[in-house]
Every structure is written in C-alpha cells, then in structure tokens.
Amino acid sequence: MPDRCEVLPGDNVVARRGGGLLWVDAPGSPALVATLYACLGVSGPGADRVLSAVAGQVGALADSGASFALVLADTAGGSGSGVALWSGKGQPSVDGVPVSGRQVDGGCTLAAGFDLGSSLYVGPGSAPSPVPPGVAYDLVEGTVPGSGASLQLTAATPPSVAVPVAAPVSSPPAERFSAGSDSGFSAPAAPAPEPAAWEPAAEEPAQAPAQAGGESTAFWQPDSPPAAPVLRFDDGMVVTVDNDLVLGRRPDGHELVTSGTATAVPIADTQNVLSSAHAAVQRAGREVSLVDLGSLNGTHVAGPEATEWTQLEPGVAHALSDGDRLLLGWTVITFEQPAA
Structure with a gap:
C-alpha cells in the first residue's frame, strides 16, 4: 500500500x-x-x-x-x-x-x-x-x-505474520486513580492489591480512614498533564512546541530568539527558498498559531482534508488545528495537537 x-x-x-x-x-x-x-x-x-x-x-x-x-x-x-x-x-x-x-x-x-x-x-x-x-x-x-x-x-503484511502477545495471567491490571492535580508524581504507581488480599490483621488498625482522607498516595497514579503539541517534519524530525519557535534557514539572529522569547529551529535548505527567519510558531496555553515573518516565498497552510494551500499574510497569526500541514519553502510540516 x-x-x-x-x-x-x-x-x-x-x-x-x-x-x-x-x-x-x-x-x-x-x-x-x-x-x-x-x-x-x-x-x-x-x-x-x-x-x-x-x-x-x-x-x-x-x-x-x-x-x-x-x-x-x-x-x-x-x-x-x-x-x-x-x-x-x-x-x-x-x-x-x-x-x-x-x-x-x-x-x-x-x-x-x-x-x-x-x-x-x-x-x-x-x-x-x-x-x-x-x-x-x-x-x-x-x-x-x-x-x-x-x-x-x-x-501488505500477511495476517499470519502478526502474532498477538497475550498478557501475563499472573499480573492483574493495575487500577488507576485521579489525584485532582496536574503537578504529577515522579515515582511510578505501585499496582493496586486485589480486594481479597487486603485484609489487615485483627491487631493492626484499619487503613480505610486513611484512604478516605486521600493520604495513602503510594497507590495513586494521577492523570499526566496534557502532552505538548508537536511539529512533525517530512524528513522525520519532530519538534515539541513547548514554547514559541522561530523557523527558517538561520533563525538564530531573529530578535525573538536573541531576546530569549523563542527557540530557533533551523531547517536545511538546499534550494535557497527559505528566509533566514521564515515563520514563527507561537503558543499560549493549548492554543498554537503560525505567523509568517515577512518571508520572501511566503508561508502556506492547509487543513488535513484541504486540496490547496493558503498563503498567510505576513504578521497575521493563523490558529493551528490538529492535522494542519505547514509549507515553508519545500519543507512540509504536520502540526499534531494531542487530545486534552
């Protein structure tokens, strides 16, 4: 295929x-x-x-x-x-x-x-x-x-090649809990014990009140913070959009980069069709926008189902959605926004 x-x-x-x-x-x-x-x-x-x-x-x-x-x-x-x-x-x-x-x-x-x-x-x-x-x-x-x-x-891979891997029967799936916080824990969560195995000895104090109060965090695994959006380049390179970016042939000298506001993302350009600072990707929370920085050959964008490219006006931010494709010179980049 x-x-x-x-x-x-x-x-x-x-x-x-x-x-x-x-x-x-x-x-x-x-x-x-x-x-x-x-x-x-x-x-x-x-x-x-x-x-x-x-x-x-x-x-x-x-x-x-x-x-x-x-x-x-x-x-x-x-x-x-x-x-x-x-x-x-x-x-x-x-x-x-x-x-x-x-x-x-x-x-x-x-x-x-x-x-x-x-x-x-x-x-x-x-x-x-x-x-x-x-x-x-x-x-x-x-x-x-x-x-x-x-x-x-x-x-196409023949169906017989794919061999399903059965989960070990001796390891019951761990139960997941939400901690109501996006701060996260660095240690991995221990697997939750089976209900039948959780029987405290008669002389030991019961642990149920402590669990009700949310103090036994050793068995909790909070939801991870939402994954950051990424730019997936056509050559396989992946760049995480965890702050503002400046893309181009030599973006290090742009004022957004020299001021520490954005990170430079240099792109190989054998055809000399990219500007030194071609475009910027700006992030505000989960919102990500693409801005043409006055490039010579323009910055184009197309949705996942679009059949034509749309050229951006220089300096005007364009909000990106999951699956949008970016065209800078001859470089195609796909924007991926993980679900919240």
Missing part, C-alpha cells in the same frame, strides 16, 4: 488523493487540471473506461503543449495494479522502467492493469535515484507545486 510520496520542487502541479497520483504541466489550462484531479477518486474495474472518456476531452480542455500523468493505484488485497493516462512528457515509470500503453483519443496514452512494483514515478523524464536528501518533501494528500513525484509502495 502507498507508503511515502516524495514530491520534487518545481512550478507544475502534483496532487495525491486516495490511491491516485497526478502530475500536470498545463499552463493556462485550469479546466484540465480540475478534470484530472476529479479522476483521483475513481476506483474499481471501470477506471480505465473513465480515463478513456477523459482522454477524448483533453484537446478541448488544454493547449497542445499540455503534459500530464494520472495514475490510479489499486492496492486492495495487495494486488498492486494501476491504471494510467498520460500525455506529452508525462509517461510514468515503475521501478525506473517506463509504462507501456496504447494510444487513445486526444493524443493520450492509456495503460491498464500494470504492476505497480515498489516505486512509481510521475513527471517528465525519470526520477532521480535516490532523491537527494532535503530536496523532496512528503505529500500525504492534497495539491502542491512540484516537478514530479515518486510514490514508494510497500507490500
């Missing part, structure tokens, strides 16, 4: 939704882009007929110089087959080998039922192998600028 989609920087359009992957280079043809994007939700045995019908409309929707590649991946049951429609420079490739198809209307080529292999590429030419680190960013879902995309696929 789809694992990671690496998008190469560029001025064209790359989109991913469900099992579909799209690359389009069609300047001045928004109708073609919209039509192809709508096909990303197509699945099932009739997908090739839908793409064949779309091919007949390409000439009316786009200029003659339009290039695109649309691949619908079917990974249900580990089949790993695809249906593709392309035109111009958009011939897709599987594991570095171009996909073969038949000519259809609109000057397009259609291929159906081909093996997806382990790596699927859409875009002009062939995918760089491997992609230079720090150049590509991961696209989970939506539409972004890019010059091509490489979708890495992993085989």
